[in-house]
Amino acid sequence: xxxxxxxxxDIAKYTCFSKTTISRYFNNPESVxxxxxxxxxTALKELNYKKNKIAKILASGHSECIGIIMPTLFYDDYxxxxxxxLLSTYPDYGYxxxxxxxxxxxxxxxxYIQELLAYxxxxxxxxxHTMPSEELAGYSIPVVGIEREDRHIHSxxxxxxxxxxxxxxxxxxxxxxxLFFIGRDLPATIPSHRRMEAFxxxxxxxxxxxxxxxxxxxNSYEENRDIIMKNFLDIEKNYxxxxxxxxxxxxxxAHILLNIILRKYGKLPKRFRIIGFDxxxxxxxxxIPTSTVGQQIDVIAKTALDILVAEIxxxxxxxxxxxxxxxxxxxxxILHNRETTD
Amino acid sequence: xxxxxxxxxDIAKYTCFSKTTISRYFNNPESVxxxxxxxxxTALKELNYKKNKIAKILASGHSECIGIIMPTLFYDDYxxxxxxxLLSTYPDYGYxxxxxxxxxxxxxxxxYIQELLAYxxxxxxxxxHTMPSEELAGYSIPVVGIEREDRHIHSxxxxxxxxxxxxxxxxxxxxxxxLFFIGRDLPATIPSHRRMEAFxxxxxxxxxxxxxxxxxxxNSYEENRDIIMKNFLDIEKNYxxxxxxxxxxxxxxAHILLNIILRKYGKLPKRFRIIGFDxxxxxxxxxIPTSTVGQQIDVIAKTALDILVAEIxxxxxxxxxxxxxxxxxxxxxILHNRETTD
DNA sequence: TTGTAAGCGTTATCAA
DNA sequence: TTGATAACGCTTACAA
Numbered sequence: 224x225x226x227x228x229x230x231x232x233d234i235a236k237y238t239c240f241s242k243t244t245i246s247r248y249f250n251n252p253e254s255v256x257x258x259x260x261x262x263x264x265t266a267l268k269e270l271n272y273k274k275n276k277i278a279k280i281l282a283s284g285h286s287e288c289i290g291i292i293m294p295t296l297f298y299d300d301y302x303x304x305x306x307x308x309l310l311s312t313y314p315d316y317g318y319x320x321x322x323x324x325x326x327x328x329x330x331x332x333x334x335y336i337q338e339l340l341a342y343x344x345x346x347x348x349x350x351x352h353t354m355p356s357e358e359l360a361g362y363s364i365p366v367v368g369i370e371r372e373d374r375h376i377h378s379x380x381x382x383x384x385x386x387x388x389x390x391x392x393x394x395x396x397x398x399x400x401x402l403f404f405i406g407r408d409l410p411a412t413i414p415s416h417r418r419m420e421a422f423x424x425x426x427x428x429x430x431x432x433x434x435x436x437x438x439x440x441x442n443s444y445e446e447n448r449d450i451i452m453k454n455f456l457d458i459e460k461n462y463x464x465x466x467x468x469x470x471x472x473x474x475x476x477a478h479i480l481l482n483i484i485l486r487k488y489g490k491l492p493k494r495f496r497i498i499g500f501d502x503x504x505x506x507x508x509x510x511i512p513t514s515t516v517g518q519q520i521d522v523i524a525k526t527a528l529d530i531l532v533a534e535i536x537x538x539x540x541x542x543x544x545x546x547x548x549x550x551x552x553x554x555x556x557i558l559h560n561r562e563t564t565d
Numbered sequence: 566x567x568x569x570x571x572x573x574x575d576i577a578k579y580t581c582f583s584k585t586t587i588s589r590y591f592n593n594p595e596s597v598x599x600x601x602x603x604x605x606x607t608a609l610k611e612l613n614y615k616k617n618k619i620a621k622i623l624a625s626g627h628s629e630c631i632g633i634i635m636p637t638l639f640y641d642d643y644x645x646x647x648x649x650x651l652l653s654t655y656p657d658y659g660y661x662x663x664x665x666x667x668x669x670x671x672x673x674x675x676x677y678i679q680e681l682l683a684y685x686x687x688x689x690x691x692x693x694h695t696m697p698s699e700e701l702a703g704y705s706i707p708v709v710g711i712e713r714e715d716r717h718i719h720s721x722x723x724x725x726x727x728x729x730x731x732x733x734x735x736x737x738x739x740x741x742x743x744l745f746f747i748g749r750d751l752p753a754t755i756p757s758h759r760r761m762e763a764f765x766x767x768x769x770x771x772x773x774x775x776x777x778x779x780x781x782x783x784n785s786y787e788e789n790r791d792i793i794m795k796n797f798l799d800i801e802k803n804y805x806x807x808x809x810x811x812x813x814x815x816x817x818x819a820h821i822l823l824n825i826i827l828r829k830y831g832k833l834p835k836r837f838r839i840i841g842f843d844x845x846x847x848x849x850x851x852x853i854p855t856s857t858v859g860q861q862i863d864v865i866a867k868t869a870l871d872i873l874v875a876e877i878x879x880x881x882x883x884x885x886x887x888x889x890x891x892x893x894x895x896x897x898x899i900l901h902n903r904e905t906t907d
Numbered sequence: 908t909t910g911t912a913a914g915c916g917t918t919a920t921c922a923a
Numbered sequence: 924t925t926g927a928t929a930a931c932g933c934t935t936a937c938a939a
Contacts, residue, residue, distance in 0.1 A: 230916055241926045246918060254924065274683040277622045278916030281931050286619070288663075288684075293652070303645035310635070310666045314673070319680060321630075322664050324652045331656070338661060341616040444850050482852045489831025508786050510824045510852055572932055583910045588934060596908065620932035623915050 229270045237266045280343055285539070289318045289531065290339035294351040295327040295442075300475065300503040301518070302350060305369065308524035309348065316528055318345075325351040336362065346531040349376075352413060365534035367527045372412040377534065377550045379527045380414045386516040386556030387421030390470050390498045393514070393558065395425070397496045397565045399468030401432050405454050405480065406472025408437035415472065418500060422470055444479070451479050468496045474503035474515050481509055481563065497563040506559070514564040517557040526552050571614045579608045622685055627881070629659060631873065632681035634674065635666040636693040637784075642817065642845035643860070644692060647711065650866035651690065658870055660687075667693040678704065688873040691718075694755060707876035709869045714754040719876065719892045721869045722756045728858040728898030729763030732812050732840045735856070735900065737767070739838045739907045741810030743774050747796050747822065748814025750779035757814065760842060764812055786821070793821050810838045816845035816857050823851055823905065839905040848901070856906040859899040868894050 231242040238245075240259065247254050248263045255263070266272075280286045291309060293302060310320055321344060323335040332353045339347065340362065347366040349359060359366045360375035368378040394402055402422070409416045419435070426433040436454040441447055458467065471477035477499030484491055491497070491511050499506055502517030530550050573584040580587075582601070589596050590605045597605070608614075622628045633651060635644060652662055663686060665677040674695045681689065682704065689708040691701060701708045702717035710720040736744055744764070751758045761777070768775040778796040783789055800809065813819035819841030826833055833839070833853050841848055844859030872892050 232916080242917080243919090243926055243928095244924085247925085250918080256924070259924085273679070275685070275916055276680075276683040277619055277628070277685050278931090279918075280619045281623050281933090282916075282918035284918095284931080303648075306645075306648075307666060310664055311668075313665065313677075319663055319665075319684070321661055322652055323655065323661075324649060326653075335655075337615070338618075341618040342661070343617070343619050444846070478850070482850070485827065485831075485852045489827075504786070505847075508820070508824070510827045574932080584933075585910060585935085586908085589909085592934080598908070601908085617932055620915090621934075623917085624932075624934040626915080626934095 229272045234266050238262050286343040286345055287318055288344045289320055290344040290347045291320055291322045292349045292351045293324040301501050304520050308521050312528045316532055325353050329353050345535045348527055365531055367531045369527050370414050377530050379523050379552045381518040381556045382553045383414050383417040384421045387418040388425050389558045390516050391422050391425035393564055394468030394496055395429050395431055399496055400465040401462055401467050402426055403434050403469045405436045407440040418472055448479050452483055455483055466494045471499045474499035474501045474506040477513055478505045478509055511563055512561040514561045515559050517559050519554050522554050571612045576608050580604050628685040628687055630686045631660045631662055632686040632689045633662055633664045634691045634693045637669040643843050646862050650863050654870045658874055667695050671695050687877045690869055707873055709873045711869050712756050719872050721865050721894045723860040723898045724895045725756050725759040726763045729760035730767050731900045732858050733764050733767035735906055736810030736838055737771050737773055741838055742807040743804055743809050744768055745776050745811045747778045749782040760814055790821050794825055797825055808836045813841050816841035816843045816848040819855055820847045820851055853905055854903040856903045857901050859901050861896050864896050
């Protein structure tokens with residue numbers, strides 16, 4: 224009952240087969256007589272056999288495990304949802320997941336990866352921004368990045384640029400006279416930087432007057448609120464009459480802006496139009512459901528696994544031909560026109 | 566570069582020691598001369614040795630891995646935060662985590678646990694409510710439950726009862742004439758059921774008139790909103806003048822109630838006082854920062870690991886004496902008096 | 908303090 | 924279709 228110590232040897236003895244045949248029963252059942260399959264099957268039940276994957280991994284080299292590196296604080300809607308989606312792929316792909324959360328420190332993250340490698344994970348999904356993709360590419364296993372710098376690794380991202388174009392165009396169609404972008408001042412290597420670029424390009428294309436409010440990335444709600452509060456006061460002071468369209472880099476921050484306005488006016492005045500990005504739950508669950516551009520998190524997660532699993536399979540072949548070309552899959556975002564736009 | 570295949574044998578040859586000594590260098594360094602430690606150290610670097618935990622686990626039986634079973638949808642603040650905290654214990658305890666998300670199906674969850682056992686995880690942390698603790702207790706490894714039914718396993722929970730007493734008392738101190746409880750109609754085995762009990766008991770103790778609104782558990786924001794909307798309309802209709810105190814079972818639902826009121830009034834009228842439970846981020850990040858009772862998620866996570874790790878250590882001893890007594894640790898919650906109460 | 912040798916429970920390579 | 928045997932890379936008595 225307590226400690227199960229039934230091994231292939233025991234099953235072999237019990238059934239008068241060899242260990243090899245027992246192994247075949249699991250890995251290559253077709254190569255075993257139906258009759259003998261049945262015998263083994265009952266033996267497994269009789270002896271209450273439990274698999275030992277560790278032995279299997281040591282012998283075969285395949286762990287059926289994937290490592291995930293989450294970013295510093297994944298205590299936010301987007302990353303939680305993504306992790307959830309990644310874990311949910313288990314029934315489809317059979318890969319188990321070992322999960323680490325980085326803390327922004329590259330040394331530590333390196334150690335995490337060494338651990339993962341020591342456990343013989345077959346691939347890595349990296350959401351943290353800490354390590355340059357060049358270093359990630361140097362490890363001996365396939366790596367897929369999600370919404371991160373990806374010059375040297377495969378990656379999946381949402382279409383930040385086209386999505387941000389859609390958002391900006393919606394504000395323009397809403398007849399906003401002046402457009403604003405509020406967001407973090409991100410390095411150009413991070414995919415969401417393109418939201419900013421798309422905003423500027425679209426404004427230029429439609430020749431709409433616009434202004435950028437960029438701030439440094441902060442981690443707490445309070446710090447974010449203080450920053451966005453300043454931005455909003457500045458906007459109100461300088462444009463007291465015009466119809467204004469504000470594109471906020473992500474829903475978390477859009478939610479903060481909305482709250483600031485609601486606290487002041489008790490409602491969202493018609494002259495302010497707001498759109499966020501990500502389709503985070505909070506965008507639907509705000510007092511005023513907020514317009515946003517939807518990342519298809521489920522599709523992103525599934526695509527990341529598709530790429531990783533394919534790459535893993537490729538390397539298992541006799542003459543592996545690891546895709547020389549890096550794959551940078553872009554997932555089309557979806558515009559959600561809700562109550563903060565017309 | 567590509568495939569590292571350096572083993573203890575290689576190091577042993579290179580240093581003219583035996584594999585045993587190499588093993589000792591890692592697991593019992595004191596038993597190796599400082600001089601020889603240095604020799605081995607350089608050899609490791611020269612040959613670029615990488616650990617292989619799988620071989621170690623097979624030989625030693627210890628995986629340094631813990632399995633986590635998350636509930637159906639952990640796409641909610643509370644469980645995301647908890648998972649984050651659990652994963653963050655790695656630097657302190659050294660245990661790695663394999664994570665599964667259940668989908669409410671007991672068969673599937675059983676399979677997940679078999680997988681975990683096949684990987685020789687040394688312990689289990691269970692947040693999902695799917696499997697009865699009796700079955701969980703039947704597995705050969707230590708199990709700690711978090712905020713779940715725990716009759717046959719160790720567990721950590723927040724003090725739902727005392728916390729809910731604090732919340733109810735605050736509403737009473739706010740001179741609310743009539744008190745309401747809005748929440749899910751949970752089975753008595755689930756710890757948060759006690760929030761409801763505490764509410765009723767406290768109302769009785771202070772002889773305050775009160776009413777319960779219990780609904781079935783639903784998963785979407787929209788369904789929740791419809792239910793709470795009905796509750797609120799009922800409350801307003803029947804008590805148009807009195808000062809009312811509403812204790813909502815958790816912050817997610819409290820946030821929904823607050824939004825309903827804000828949409829209607831543009832502010833939170835003084836005659837409505839609201840308090841939630843959990844200290845979810847959303848409670849601080851609502852338009853009106855919402856009063857709540859704080860679960861100390863970090864403490865809960867750390868305590869769960871303390872218990873599990875102690876139990877694992879106990880079983881490694883020669884004459885294990887697994888605590889006959891089940892540990893049910895209760896973590897004191899903290900009252901956060903914010904803007905939705907006086 | 909160090910070494911020898913027998914595991915740990917599978918898979919993989921031959922051969923039958 | 925099946926079996927014997929050698930890996931896989933480390934730990935752990937038991938010796939020295």
